[in-house]
Amino acid sequence: MTIQWFPGHMAKARREVSEKIKYVDIVFELIDARLPLSSRNPMMDQIVQQKPRLILLNKGDLADREQNQKWQQYFQEKGYHTLIINAQQNKGVNKIVLEAKKALKEKIDRERSKGVKPRAIRAMCIGIPNVGKSTLMNRLVGKKIAQTGNKPGVTKGQQWLRSGTDLELLDTPGILWPKFEDQEIGKKLALTGAIKDQLLHLDDLAIYGLTFFSHFYPERLVERYKLTQEQTFLPGAELLMLISEKRGFRDDYDRASEMIIQEIRSSKLGPYTLDRWEELGVTENEN
Structure with a gap:
């Protein structure tokens, strides 16, 4: 079973993310807690580069609790700020802004020392299809602005969303990568619903x-x-x-x-x- 899926809107979204990354302070990388490595797009490392990153293990309740703790520790040891959340049930979402401020502490302190007036954190949310980005955006904003759906490819454009006075969010469509070198990853993504069933x-x-x-x-x-x-x-x-x-x-x-x-x-x-x-x-x- 060979699995590939890279629609045209994903290629366009990848270009737009590359162009707009300079406008954000931090990147929220949303991954599926059931497949913490396989749901990370390897192309994003090239795009995000040295931007501070907060890794959000979403759907944590669907994943093995012991594995969740091990993976959170793994990412923290890699130097990432990390949270286990459940956007659907609004669990852990209220910790995101605080964790983002921790990740940006040096930048915030540096600007404060220069007398720069504090402003809302600008964040970009990235992730593969069906990982829960739109649901998270709606939770953070407090109303249904981002379109959601329990299928990959619902969000096809990019939009800025306001979350209170502390956060501005740039939502992006789910982006896979052009070729799965390891078909095992493709199977894992397919089993959790990140790839359209019609292709399987x-x-x-x-x-x-x-x-x-x-x-x-x-x-x-x-x-x-x-x-x-x-x-x-x-x-x-x-x-x-x-x-x-x-x-x-x-x-x-x-x-x-x-x-x-x-x-x-x-x-x-x-x-x-x-x-x-x-x-x-x-x-x-x-x-």
């Missing part, structure tokens, strides 16, 4: 998801699909056929695959993290 082979994706859960969270499969512990060790394709039969889909593996994918995305199988902190050494060497 859902049976392959369901098998990928089932194989992951059988390895890291087999007890979830036992509970959700009424399997035995031994059955969780079956190859992914056999698991798909077994669950299809148990759910009454018979040989309709497309319907069964769609059901499994949606149940994974909606946390019917519980919180999970696809990028495993314990595999970090392997991941970093491969990238």
Whole structure:
């Protein structure tokens, strides 16, 4: 299963981000807590360069809590200010401005010493599709200004949004990168909904998801699909056929695959993290 998705509006957005980065004080990089590395666009490092950055691990409630703490520590050790948030439920959002001020403390102190009157922090929010940027923007602004949707590619333009007196936000569309060198990253993004389902082979994706859960969270499969512990060790394709039969889909593996994918995305199988902190050494060497 080869996965690629780089619509024209993403190429345009990338150019606009490069042009407008000079107007902001700090970058809010929104990533999916379920895949803290795979949901980071490697092109953004070239664009953002030395701008202060606040990494926001969104959808933290959908991710493995222990993994969340490990990844937050990882980013902090890299020198980034980091928060775990849930924009949908407005958890942790009220800490963002304070954390941004911490990240910009030297700049703010320097300007204050020169007698420069304090102004609102100007921030740019970047991230891949369907990571929750528009929802976060609406939470910060306090009303529905940014368009939202539980599908990738909803936001296609850039807009400035005002958040009280302390923050001005430049929203941007979700931007993927032109080519996934590692197709494993493509599968992870697809499983969490960052890529349009119409571009995917859902049976392959369901098998990928089932194989992951059988390895890291087999007890979830036992509970959700009424399997035995031994059955969780079956190859992914056999698991798909077994669950299809148990759910009454018979040989309709497309319907069964769609059901499994949606149940994974909606946390019917519980919180999970696809990028495993314990595999970090392997991941970093491969990238």
